Amino acid sequence: MVTNISGKHHLITFLSDKKPAIHIFDQKLQLVSQREINFRFKKQQVVHVIPFKEHYFIYVHQPAGENVIWRIDEDGKAVELSAALKGFIDSTLKKRITNIEISNNQDELFITSNIYYPEVETVVSTVAQMDKDLKVVSTNKLAFPYKASDRLKQVELHGKDLFLLKRSVDSAGYTLHLMKGDRATGKITRCSFSSNVDYTLAAFNNNSSDSSITLYSIVRNDIFLTKVNNNLEEIVPVSLVKGQFRGRVASTFFSVPGMKESIETTLPLFSTQYTRPYREPLLPTVDAIANEPSAFQRMYETNDQYAQRLFRETNINNRSNSDSRLRQNRQLTPSFPVRISVLDNQFKLINSRIISAEEEDKRIETSSVANVQLKGKNFYIFAQHFPGKKQGLLAVTNNEQNEFTTSDIRVFEKYNFLLQQVQAVDYEYILLPYTHKRMMGLVKITLN
Numbered sequence: 001m002v003t004n005i006s007g008k009h010h011l012i013t014f015l016s017d018k019k020p021a022i023h024i025f026d027q028k029l030q031l032v033s034q035r036e037i038n039f040r041f042k043k044q045q046v047v048h049v050i051p052f053k054e055h056y057f058i059y060v061h062q063p064a065g066e067n068v069i070w071r072i073d074e075d076g077k078a079v080e081l082s083a084a085l086k087g088f089i090d091s092t093l094k095k096r097i098t099n100i101e102i103s104n105n106q107d108e109l110f111i112t113s114n115i116y117y118p119e120v121e122t123v124v125s126t127v128a129q130m131d132k133d134l135k136v137v138s139t140n141k142l143a144f145p146y147k148a149s150d151r152l153k154q155v156e157l158h159g160k161d162l163f164l165l166k167r168s169v170d171s172a173g174y175t176l177h178l179m180k181g182d183r184a185t186g187k188i189t190r191c192s193f194s195s196n197v198d199y200t201l202a203a204f205n206n207n208s209s210d211s212s213i214t215l216y217s218i219v220r221n222d223i224f225l226t227k228v229n230n231n232l233e234e235i236v237p238v239s240l241v242k243g244q245f246r247g248r249v250a251s252t253f254f255s256v257p258g259m260k261e262s263i264e265t266t267l268p269l270f271s272t273q274y275t276r277p278y279r280e281p282l283l284p285t286v287d288a289i290a291n292e293p294s295a296f297q298r299m300y301e302t303n304d305q306y307a308q309r310l311f312r313e314t315n316i317n318n319r320s321n322s323d324s325r326l327r328q329n330r331q332l333t334p335s336f337p338v339r340i341s342v343l344d345n346q347f348k349l350i351n352s353r354i355i356s357a358e359e360e361d362k363r364i365e366t367s368s369v370a371n372v373q374l375k376g377k378n379f380y381i382f383a384q385h386f387p388g389k390k391q392g393l394l395a396v397t398n399n400e401q402n403e404f405t406t407s408d409i410r411v412f413e414k415y416n417f418l419l420q421q422v423q424a425v426d427y428e429y430i431l432l433p434y435t436h437k438r439m440m441g442l443v444k445i446t447l448n
Contacts, residue, residue, distance in 0.1 A: 001442075002051045003423045003431055006074035008032075009442060011421075011433055012058070016043040020058070022076040029431075029442045035076035039068060050102050050109070055132065057081075057109070059102050069102075071132060084134035092128060092139060105157050109134075112157055121147050125155070127162055127183055142181035144188060158206045160184060161230075163213070167199050174198050178215055180232055191232040195219060201266075207259055214256070216263055221245045223252070223265055225347040239347035247354060250336035253371060255378040255398070256343045262371050262378050338366045340380055342402045353404040355382065355396065362386050364394060370422040372430050379447050381409070381430075383419060393417060395447055409445060412436075417443075 002010045011023040019036040026032050037058070041047075048059040058078075059069045069085050070078040089100070093113055101112040109130045116123050123146040129137040144164050146152075153165040153176075162181045167174060173196040180189045193215070202217035211230040216223060223244055227236035244252040244265075251266040341352035357366050365383040372379050377397055384392040393409035411417070415434040422432050429446045 001421045001423055001431070001433055002049060002056050002072075003425050005051070005056060005072075006054050008074045009431060010056075010072070010076065011440065011442065012049070013440075014041045014047060016041060022072065022078075023440065024074075024076050025442055029444060031441065033076060035078070037070060037078050048102060050104050052104055052107060052109075057102065067100075069134070081134045088128065088130075088134060088136065092136065093126060101155070101157075103157055106159060110157055112155065112162070114152075114155060116146060118148055121145060123152070123164070125162055125164070125181065127157060140183040140186075142183065142186060142188070144179055144181065153202045154204060156204075156206065159211075163204065163206070165202060165204055165215075167202060169198075172196075176202055176215065176217065178204060178213070178228070178232060180230075189232050191228055191234070193224075193226065193238065195224075199224065205259070205261070205263065214259070214263065216265065218265055223254070225254075225263075225343075227347075236346055241341070241343070241347065241349055244339055244341065244352075247339075248336055249339045249354060250366075251369070252339040252341060253369075253380060254341050254343050256347070257345055261373060262380075264371065336366060338369055338380075340396060340398075340404065342398050351398070351402045351404065353396070355380075362392075368419045370419040372422060372424040374424060374427055374429065374447055376427075377447075381419060381422065383417060384408075386413075391415065391417070393445075397447075409447075411443065411445075415443075 001012065007027055009025040009029070011025065013021045013023070017040060019039060020041055022035045022037070023031060024033045024035070039060070041060070042062075044063055046061045048061070050057040050059065055071055055073050057069055057071055059067065061067050066082065066086060068080065068082045070080050072078050088111065103110050103112065109132065111128045111130060112125060114123055114125045123144045125142045125144065126139065127142065128139045131137055142162055146166065147168065149169055151167045153167055154163075155165075156163050160183050162183060164179045164181070166177050166179070168177060169175075173194055175192050175194045176199050177190055177192050181187070182189075197219050199217040199219060202215070204213050204215045206213055212227050212235065213230070213232075214225065214227050216225045218224070219240065221244070223241040224238065225236075225241060226234060226238045229235050241254070251264065254263040256263070337357065338355045339352055340355065342350045344350055355364060355366055357364055363385045365385065368383050370381040372381070380396040382394045382396070384394050386392065390413040392413060393411055394406060395409055396404060396406050398404050415436050418433045418435070422430055424430050429444055432443050432445060434441060434443060
């Protein structure tokens with residue numbers, strides 16, 4: 001789902017061997033038109049939706065074959081730009097890589113690619129700014145030190161800088177390196193954190209309000225947290241939040257004052273279609289053949305006890321503006337408890353609450369939780385199931401005293417709500433898609 005494109009809301013459906021359909025709703029959530037994209041979607045393809053103020057892009061990565069991309073305007077008109085994308089890959093990337101990251105960086109379109117040169121132990125990142133027709137505006141290259149034993153955890157463009165997170169290992173233990181590359185000068189800045197225990201599911205969040213960066217990871221059963229400024233200088237010392245996965249808890253959410261979104265950590269064993277799956281970036285070597293999927297090493301966090309991957313990509317999820325992927329769980333995953341915690345500015349635990357799957361006369365689907373921020377407050381929304389096949393929604397938040405409150409959201413009891421598609425609009429209200437029999441639509445929900 002893409003919200004508020006020049007005042008309209010688009011709900012996009014992808015079905016295998018069908019043409020993608022765009023359902024367009026007005027401000028009153030009335031369906032005004034429907035359009036199709038002239039393309040047959042296949043289940044092995046990966047979809048990215050990149051929204052802007054007046055349009056958005058749909059980018060389909062095909063493991064074998066040419067990638068395709070369209071620009072969609074507020075009326076659902078699709079302009080295919082695949083030829084321009086192929087021209088960029090052929091000329092700028094020299095056909096070495098077809099897996100790229102397309103992102104909205106401060107309302108400008110960027111394409112990022114990374115390639116590993118083992119002979120010089122370097123990852124070279126190409127960052128290209130494009131116009132809306134995928135014509136190159138500018139191109140920068142950055143070189144990050146990288147050994148064959150390193151693990152690439154995250155690459156993200158933020159403002160004028162490209163950030164890269166990797167994990168290194170040697171005889172002394174494990175080290176997380178957060179590196180920043182200045183696109184204008186090529187200068188690389190780094191900060192590092194060492195441990196004798198491995199970092200699992202390491203990642204970072206950029207906070208646009210103050211340009212700080214929160215780095216976090218699971219370390220055994222504790223949560224490692226620290227914050228640095230834009231110069232990668234530590235501004236909040238390392239903190240270990242302990243005991244967050246006790247009581248069979250599978251996922252834990254942290255809200256921190258001043259941050260626009262909560263931090264989510266999920267044990268790999270319990271990944272489902274609703275939790276944000278952990279994905280390490282694809283990192284091809286310079287010897288990779290562009291159209292040969294076997295040439296790419298798809299690297300996932302695989303601690304010995306968590307070696308099995310529990311999800312595959314097949315169903316749309318638009319969790320963030322720059323990262324929208326297709327995924328659907330292929331297993332029946334039971335609902336495990338979820339913990340919601342509030343931390344202070346120094347990452348010290350203030351309060352926490354466990355949401356259990358079974359409560360009194362209802363069942364809470366803890367495997368499907370949506371986290372949104374409205375008017376400065378974090379809300380966690382769960383699906384509820386009642387006797388008689390009735391359904392509902394439950395909202396959990398914390399007040400100014402950091403006490404947790406719960407409230408039932410009044411909705412039509414027969415609707416099947418797609419919580420993985422929830423979107424906050426201007427931090428004022430949320431839009432939530434639903435299905436009912438052969439019908440689909442949107443509901444607007446305001447929370448206080």
